Amino acid sequence: MYHPYFRGKQFELITIREMATLLAEKNFVPVIEPVREALGGLSKTLTAVCAAGGRAIVIVNPYHGDHQDDGTSITSLLQEGFDGSDNIAAGILLRSDMSVDDVMACYDHHAHHHPVLVHAGFTEPKALAARLEDGMTELMNVFVEDHAKLLYRKHFDQSTRILVRDGFKRQRNADYPPLEEFSDLHVTYGDLGMAGFGDFLTVGDVYSEGGGPAYAVAIHLTFIDPDKDDVMYIHHFVSTTKDTPTDPAGKFAQALAKLIAKLESGSSHILETDAIKEFRGLHAKGHFPGLGYIKKLSMKHHIETLAYYLG
Structure with missing residues (x-):
């Protein structure tokens, strides 16, 4: 059903580990694109997913990060640590620089790990669909919407299809x-003919190695509005101070005060998730846990919100 797309940085992996039980209960299947050379955190995360009885898709040929030129260590991790596991699938990222032969070679190499095709810029859908025709009904295709429009997706309509949309419009925090x-x-x-959907959570598809000093601090929180056909919206609670790279703790306090005020207004539609309880606790203690931790809480809230909505 829901397939959140994570880049495998530290706090993304921690989010998956901490949410592993809920993800498994709701049949949510994270897609993980490893971007860090060290794979210990990824291994711990996949172990947690399996222990909870959940599933995950791991990109074996990342486009971003430390493995973009060579994903063999990711393949080795799957073969050595999760061989024979039905819980972990190999995700093959289809980009514009790949040919049909490239895709099929990677697909065949990972055949014993339930390969999933993740379409994100590939340009030969008709030829690829013809090569995959015999096994199409058993195949899962994940489409990143910006790179795979309706006509593209139609070539794979005999498969299980998942559509991933980037709802997060990345900007400078101050903006x-x-x-x-x-x-x-x-x-x-479902109206689009999809068996499930995904997004890039409250981080977005735009990849960056790490931010510079934060001139502004923003807390991003999604909510579903029952008064507007259950469309999901996002609040951006931005610090009042935006013109200096110093005092991130003070800026977080400003942004958090805006969040708490919205919650107390009674008109926010923000679900009282466990993540929101943590934000309330941070406000009560006057504690700044670090920017990565804030991002983690935002992602957890997003997952909890969709889990509640989808029942």
Whole structure:
């Protein structure tokens, strides 16, 4: 059903580990693109997913990060640590620089790990679909919407299809509006002929190695509005101070105060998730846990919100 797409940085992996039980209960299947050379955190995360009885898709040929030129160590991790596991699938990222032969070679190499095709820029869908025809009904195809429009996706309509939409419009923290639409895909994916949907959570598809000093601190929180056909929106709570790279703790306190005020207004539609309880606790203690931790809470809240909505 829901397939959140994570880049495998530290706090993304921690989010998956901490949410492993909920992800498994709801049959949510994270897609993980490993971007860090060290794979210990990824191994711990996949072990946690398996222990919870959940599933995950691991990109074996990442486009971003330390493995973009060579994903053999990821393949080795799957073969050595998760061989024979039905819980972990090998995701093959289809980009514009790949030919049909390239895709099929990678597909065949990972045949024993339930390969999933993740379409993100590939340009030969008709030829690839013809090569895969005999096994199409057994195959899962994940489409990143910006790179795989309707006609592209039609070539794979005999397979299990998942549509991933980037609802997060990445900007400088100081430039975010207080509120904007995120996505309606959780409502409409079935009407689009999809078996499930995904997104890039509250991080977005734009990849960066790490930010510089934070001139502003922003807390991004999604909510579903029952008064607007259950469309998902996102609040951006941005610090009042935006003109200096110093005092991230003070800026977090400003952004958090705006969040708490919205919650107390009674009109926020923000679900009282475990992540929100943590934000309330941080406000009560006046504690700044670090920017990575804030991002983790935002992602956890997003997953909890969709888990509640989808029942």
